Amino acid sequence: MSLFQPETSMFEPLETQDGAEVITRPSLSYWQDAWVRLKKNTRAIISLNIIILLAIFTLLGPFFWDVDPALQDLNQVSQPPSMPKTALVVGSYQSWDGVTIENYEPPEDYADSVPAPTNFRTEGKPTTQVVRLVWDPVPEADGYNVYRNVREPQGFADLGLPLGATYGDELSYEDRLSLESRDYYYSVVPTDGIDEYEIFARLVITPQLAITQEDALERGLINRIDDVAIGELVEIEFHPLGTDYLGRDMLARLMEGARVSLFIGIVAPLLYVIVGIIYGGFAGYIGGRFDVVLMRFADFVVALPFLLFMILFKIAFGIGPGESGIMPMLIALVLLMWPATARLVRGQVLQIREEGYIEAARLLGGKNHYLIMRHIIPNTMGVILVTLTFAVPAAIFTEAFLSFIGMGVAPPTPSWGSMCNEGVKTMLSHPHELFFPALLISITVLAFNLLGDGLTEALDSKMRSRD
Amino acid sequence: MRHITVFLTCLIILFQDASASPVDFENQTITVAIEQEPPQLNSAKATDQVSGMVLGHLMEGLVRYDRRGRVVPGVATRWEMTDDKATFYLRKDARWSDGKPVTAHDFVFAWRTALKPITASEYAFIFFPIKNAQAINKGEMPADQLGAIALDDYTVEVSLERPTAYFIKLTAFVTFSPIREDFFNAKGDEYAANADDMLYNGAFIMPEWTHSASLKMVKNQNYWNKDNITLNAINVDYITADTRARLNLYTDGKIAFTRLDGETYKDALSQRFRIRRFTTGSVFFIEYNHRPERVTSNINLRKAIQHVFDPDEMVNRVLAVPGNLRGESIFPVWLNGVEDKFRREYPAPTARYSVATAKQYLERAREQLGGEIPPLVLLVGDSPTATKQGEYMQGLLLNKLGLEVKIDVQTFKQRLAKMTSGDFDMVGAGWGPDFDDIMTFGDLFASWNLNNRGRYKNPAYDRLVRIAMNSTDPKTRMDAMGEGQQILFDDAALLPQYEQGIIYLLHPKVKGVVRRVVGADPDYTHAKVIP
Numbered sequence: 001m002s003l004f005q006p007e008t009s010m011f012e013p014l015e016t017q018d019g020a021e022v023i024t025r026p027s028l029s030y031w032q033d034a035w036v037r038l039k040k041n042t043r044a045i046i047s048l049n050i051i052i053l054l055a056i057f058t059l060l061g062p063f064f065w066d067v068d069p070a071l072q073d074l075n076q077v078s079q080p081p082s083m084p085k086t087a088l089v090v091g092s093y094q095s096w097d098g099v100t101i102e103n104y105e106p107p108e109d110y111a112d113s114v115p116a117p118t119n120f121r122t123e124g125k126p127t128t129q130v131v132r133l134v135w136d137p138v139p140e141a142d143g144y145n146v147y148r149n150v151r152e153p154q155g156f157a158d159l160g161l162p163l164g165a166t167y168g169d170e171l172s173y174e175d176r177l178s179l180e181s182r183d184y185y186y187s188v189v190p191t192d193g194i195d196e197y198e199i200f201a202r203l204v205i206t207p208q209l210a211i212t213q214e215d216a217l218e219r220g221l222i223n224r225i226d227d228v229a230i231g232e233l234v235e236i237e238f239h240p241l242g243t244d245y246l247g248r249d250m251l252a253r254l255m256e257g258a259r260v261s262l263f264i265g266i267v268a269p270l271l272y273v274i275v276g277i278i279y280g281g282f283a284g285y286i287g288g289r290f291d292v293v294l295m296r297f298a299d300f301v302v303a304l305p306f307l308l309f310m311i312l313f314k315i316a317f318g319i320g321p322g323e324s325g326i327m328p329m330l331i332a333l334v335l336l337m338w339p340a341t342a343r344l345v346r347g348q349v350l351q352i353r354e355e356g357y358i359e360a361a362r363l364l365g366g367k368n369h370y371l372i373m374r375h376i377i378p379n380t381m382g383v384i385l386v387t388l389t390f391a392v393p394a395a396i397f398t399e400a401f402l403s404f405i406g407m408g409v410a411p412p413t414p415s416w417g418s419m420c421n422e423g424v425k426t427m428l429s430h431p432h433e434l435f436f437p438a439l440l441i442s443i444t445v446l447a448f449n450l451l452g453d454g455l456t457e458a459l460d461s462k463m464r465s466r467d
Numbered sequence: 468m469r470h471i472t473v474f475l476t477c478l479i480i481l482f483q484d485a486s487a488s489p490v491d492f493e494n495q496t497i498t499v500a501i502e503q504e505p506p507q508l509n510s511a512k513a514t515d516q517v518s519g520m521v522l523g524h525l526m527e528g529l530v531r532y533d534r535r536g537r538v539v540p541g542v543a544t545r546w547e548m549t550d551d552k553a554t555f556y557l558r559k560d561a562r563w564s565d566g567k568p569v570t571a572h573d574f575v576f577a578w579r580t581a582l583k584p585i586t587a588s589e590y591a592f593i594f595f596p597i598k599n600a601q602a603i604n605k606g607e608m609p610a611d612q613l614g615a616i617a618l619d620d621y622t623v624e625v626s627l628e629r630p631t632a633y634f635i636k637l638t639a640f641v642t643f644s645p646i647r648e649d650f651f652n653a654k655g656d657e658y659a660a661n662a663d664d665m666l667y668n669g670a671f672i673m674p675e676w677t678h679s680a681s682l683k684m685v686k687n688q689n690y691w692n693k694d695n696i697t698l699n700a701i702n703v704d705y706i707t708a709d710t711r712a713r714l715n716l717y718t719d720g721k722i723a724f725t726r727l728d729g730e731t732y733k734d735a736l737s738q739r740f741r742i743r744r745f746t747t748g749s750v751f752f753i754e755y756n757h758r759p760e761r762v763t764s765n766i767n768l769r770k771a772i773q774h775v776f777d778p779d780e781m782v783n784r785v786l787a788v789p790g791n792l793r794g795e796s797i798f799p800v801w802l803n804g805v806e807d808k809f810r811r812e813y814p815a816p817t818a819r820y821s822v823a824t825a826k827q828y829l830e831r832a833r834e835q836l837g838g839e840i841p842p843l844v845l846l847v848g849d850s851p852t853a854t855k856q857g858e859y860m861q862g863l864l865l866n867k868l869g870l871e872v873k874i875d876v877q878t879f880k881q882r883l884a885k886m887t888s889g890d891f892d893m894v895g896a897g898w899g900p901d902f903d904d905i906m907t908f909g910d911l912f913a914s915w916n917l918n919n920r921g922r923y924k925n926p927a928y929d930r931l932v933r934i935a936m937n938s939t940d941p942k943t944r945m946d947a948m949g950e951g952q953q954i955l956f957d958d959a960a961l962l963p964q965y966e967q968g969i970i971y972l973l974h975p976k977v978k979g980v981v982r983r984v985v986g987a988d989p990d991y992t993h994a995k996v997i998p
Contacts, residue, residue, distance in 0.1 A: 023682050072862040074784040093779070100470050149736070160736060162744035162970065176779065178787040194535070216823070246785070246859055322844060322873025411858050412865075425851055429733040 073247035104169030127210035141190035142168040149311020260415040269391035276341025284349025298339040382459030389452030393445035489723040494650035500705035510644035511581035511660035525985020526644035562689040571617035573645035596631035633904035697995035723974035748984030749899040753962035767832035769959035774825035790968020842871035
């Protein structure tokens, strides 16, 4: 048995090639690599764009939509989103004596039944400023009740809203109760002074949207009183997202509210995450008894009730009634919310400081601050960023909740939470007052959560091998 | 799955069982809800409306009001009245719920008890027209010196401190209800704490009272007028202040009566319920703090606010609930004057809405107060309507006058405490009538009245109140109050906002429920269920 014996002549030197050791794929730093992977995550990128849009909405929005969020427009209360409207200009309200019977004698005996009032009509043009109703007397009646419905009444029990009652000598009624430009079914029912006869006359009216001349001037819709004559049309204030229960512009309020909500939502987490990093970093890096003491204190802080502290801070800072509770809210958040981040960072630091490369760096003479700045902090950044993105929605929710229960902003300053609180009362009749702030809270929270998810995946270096 | 079906069936059965009708024709029974647990059923100490409503059914005073608001006999069958004396002749068939007769001594005892300083009744002042009442309440005289005595078992004689035109009407008020001495002393502090600790002389008795949950009123078989009472029982099965919850109970057929508010009425309309309207007779207004250290003590500042506030806008656009009337005066429109209504005889002066005039007043106020006016604190209640009104005022004063307002939202008790200590600039206040006379509103801004929490003090007004209190001549009294109305307006002592109106639902099969401006409201005493 012979073994194969290679000879030198059997080998030829390989020709030298250029670039055999050139790195063909681009060199990516940790952050570039994360960014590449984040970009592949559609949900995260959409969320990121939404967050940028929200920032633009909050910071630049007021420059494009320059409306005072506290200005009340009582001509347009609880208006749903709509296109620009024009209104009839009318003279200022003049009180009206109505139609009365001279030398009225109440009926001596009350009849069992009476005929319905006749000739039920309006006097003057019905507008959203005033609707004046007049009818002819019913001989044996000693009073009349006036009703208004927004649907066609189906029988006597369905006459709608009882607007008012008149005495027997009054044959007119003036309705000014939150009139809108829509169909109204008015009914007038004769009474014996207390009880109603089961008969009525009906009238359908569609008042025209109207604004008084003085009001138009005061609101800046016209510049001088003789710009628009009575009887002409004028364009009234435009509210693209409608108005709230005092006629305040929803869009302007949402922008102003966003400032409060996003301020708390971003500043508070930033501050308490920084506190958490420092605290957790120290505990983890120094370790030992020091670590135990620090972490037990963190456990103690976790056990403190947030709401109670919020109230205590409010009192301690002398924040009186009717003043904004945003600062105590911020301080309470920062003072009580850091332990979660601290624990996370401490865990990471404990793990990282035992790694081989740390040992190597230490052997090569790396000092503590170098090790922390160069190796430990950058390696915990992924975890920290993810905590931060999840902390933002939590803080926005906290603010919304506290404003919802009246502990947050003071009126008239809105925040999304307080707007929800006001909107929920009118949820069934004017859903837009709840819908828009609730939608914005939901979108913001969802966007930050999805971005957080995306970042978790992108910053986790173990995911890298899958590509 | 089967378990779920069984469970669902059980649930459905449970719900069906519970959804009996709120009215029962056979048994003449109705089921209603009240807004809160009655805080105090001792008639000597009760102050609030819910207690007043319950006590109005359980107790009967010397006189009562009929459905048109006229005074009719209660325990007294007739009475005589002079300038210094009122004599009541009691019926002999009036009985307590344990069968013993209601006597003159029970009335005298009740009034003395209410006046004793140890009772600390907030309504003690209502007895002050009676001789020595004020001194007894201050502890300067023993209670048996009260100018009300029982001449015999069935005659009460009242000596008056001063001529009081409205004294008969006063005795319909709940604090004037009788209390029987032996029963009261036997119960001690427990009196009226539970259903067993009460004795009734009204149309109904209360056999069950589960605190904070429910109570039940049943026809009193010992009541002298029981033949004219049709209802056998009023079940108060629910106690909740939540109007939406009550509307749901009404919709589900659990209760026969509920009040609506600015939002719930829209749901009631869409369900085609018959809505009724009632003006409660209460006046709501902004009360200013007149203490000298407050900026609101400056008349020009108050005048400025008076000229930008439009009660029409408040009533029609902000409150937006039918039944409210525009506020023009502390005296509501329903008060009687000499022959007609007071407000028809003495029309309330009103300020013409004018921002320009208001700004002139404000300028003067700034000069007098030395520069800028600090933010005003507006104290309001914690109901949605109250905070809405507060925000409206805040926006109004900011937009029209550039005045900053801070809204201080407080619960009722806390608001009252802050009002008493003077910790406010403006407060959203309301006043409901206790008896059917102009003085129930007239002395509210008298400097000695403890309910004048803004400490308004004008000797001219005080003088007019004294004239109206001490006279029995209607013309003199009304002239004085007409002049007083003008003074309050000239001083801008308060800012009347609205006269309260409410809307409510009542089961169509219940008839004869009376809504009252004064006295127990709603009053089911003479209600009946029709088939």
